[in-house]
Amino acid sequence: MPDDTMSASLQRDFPMRGVPQPSRDAVLSLPDVHISQHPVIAHKVSMLRDRHTNPPDFYRLVRELGTLLAYEATVDLRTVPASIETPLEPMVGQKLAGGVGIVPILRAGLGLAEGFRQVLPDAQIWHLGLRRDERTLEPIEYYNQLARAVNLQVCFSVDPMLATGGSAIDALNTLKRYGVPHLRYTGLIAAPYGLLKLREAHPDVPIYLAALDERLDERGYICPGLGDAGDRQFGTL
Ligand code: PRP
Ligand code: URA
Numbered sequence: 730m731p732d733d734t735m736s737a738s739l740q741r742d743f744p745m746r747g748v749p750q751p752s753r754d755a756v757l758s759l760p761d762v763h764i765s766q767h768p769v770i771a772h773k774v775s776m777l778r779d780r781h782t783n784p785p786d787f788y789r790l791v792r793e794l795g796t797l798l799a800y801e802a803t804v805d806l807r808t809v810p811a812s813i814e815t816p817l818e819p820m821v822g823q824k825l826a827g828g829v830g831i832v833p834i835l836r837a838g839l840g841l842a843e844g845f846r847q848v849l850p851d852a853q854i855w856h857l858g859l860r861r862d863e864r865t866l867e868p869i870e871y872y873n874q875l876a877r878a879v880n881l882q883v884c885f886s887v888d889p890m891l892a893t894g895g896s897a898i899d900a901l902n903t904l905k906r907y908g909v910p911h912l913r914y915t916g917l918i919a920a921p922y923g924l925l926k927l928r929e930a931h932p933d934v935p936i937y938l939a940a941l942d943e944r945l946d947e948r949g950y951i952c953p954g955l956g957d958a959g960d961r962q963f964g965t966l
Contacts, residue, residue, distance in 0.1 A: 741864045743947035750922045759928045761935045770939050778955045784964035788840050795844020802937040827882030834888035837959040841887045859896045866949045868896040878909045889958040891916045894923030898930040920951045
């Protein structure tokens with residue numbers, strides 16, 4: 730095979746080969762990036778990473794992590810006074826000021842979104858289907874069920890893996906195009922490369938993560954990572 734054909738084919742099979750990547754330390758102090766320090770989250774992420782964790786357990790763990798991450802990513806939401814009556818007497822309690830949106834990025838975002846819903850049962854759920862082209866690593870949109878956002882206090886884009894950042898950036902571009910306000914990105918594991926790209930592309934969007942890993946491999950997988958989050962949730966290995 731001629732040299733240039735060979736190198737074109739290698740580039741297709743290993744799209745991250747030779748691409749410079751920032752170190753973990755270089756991205757740790759990026760603004761408005763929240764990496765969980767919670768021991769229960771660390772424990773469950775380690776179980777997820779384990780290659781012996783089977784799809785039903787994997788899905789359950791993703792859901793549980795969604796619930797824990799939702800708790801961390803909502804710590805500063807605003808409330809307004811609300812009059813209620815307890816069985817004993819009236820009082821002024823609190824309710825969330827404005828609605829919440831959750832946007833699972835299909836497929837892998839489904840389990841996480843389910844966990845978010847445990848905490849935020851009244852949230853509106855809008856599905857966005859993105860698939861990463863394995864050769865170019867570019868995201869391809871194949872499904873969109875977004876609606877007009879009315880009186881939202883916050884909208885969470887929910888996807889477990891932030892690898893090159895392409896899918897996250899594309900999803901947020903789409904949400905902004907639809908006029909969705911007050912966006913937050915929530916994910917489980919990020920590579921430094923994708924985190925930096927996302928921070929640069931959307932500096933106004935707070936980022937909540939369960940863990941920050943070391944690097945991308947030549948095929949664009951997060952290392953040490955957990956493999957393919959969609960395949961492991963839905964048993965399509
Ligand atoms: C995974 C993941 C993200 C994307 C991350 O989805 O859930 O959406 O890859 O990669 P990126 O940061 O390089 O864009 P995938 O395309 O594998 O689809 P799936 O959820 O259907 O498995
Ligand atoms: N998508 C995944 O599911 N895992 C990775 O490591 C990268 C992208």
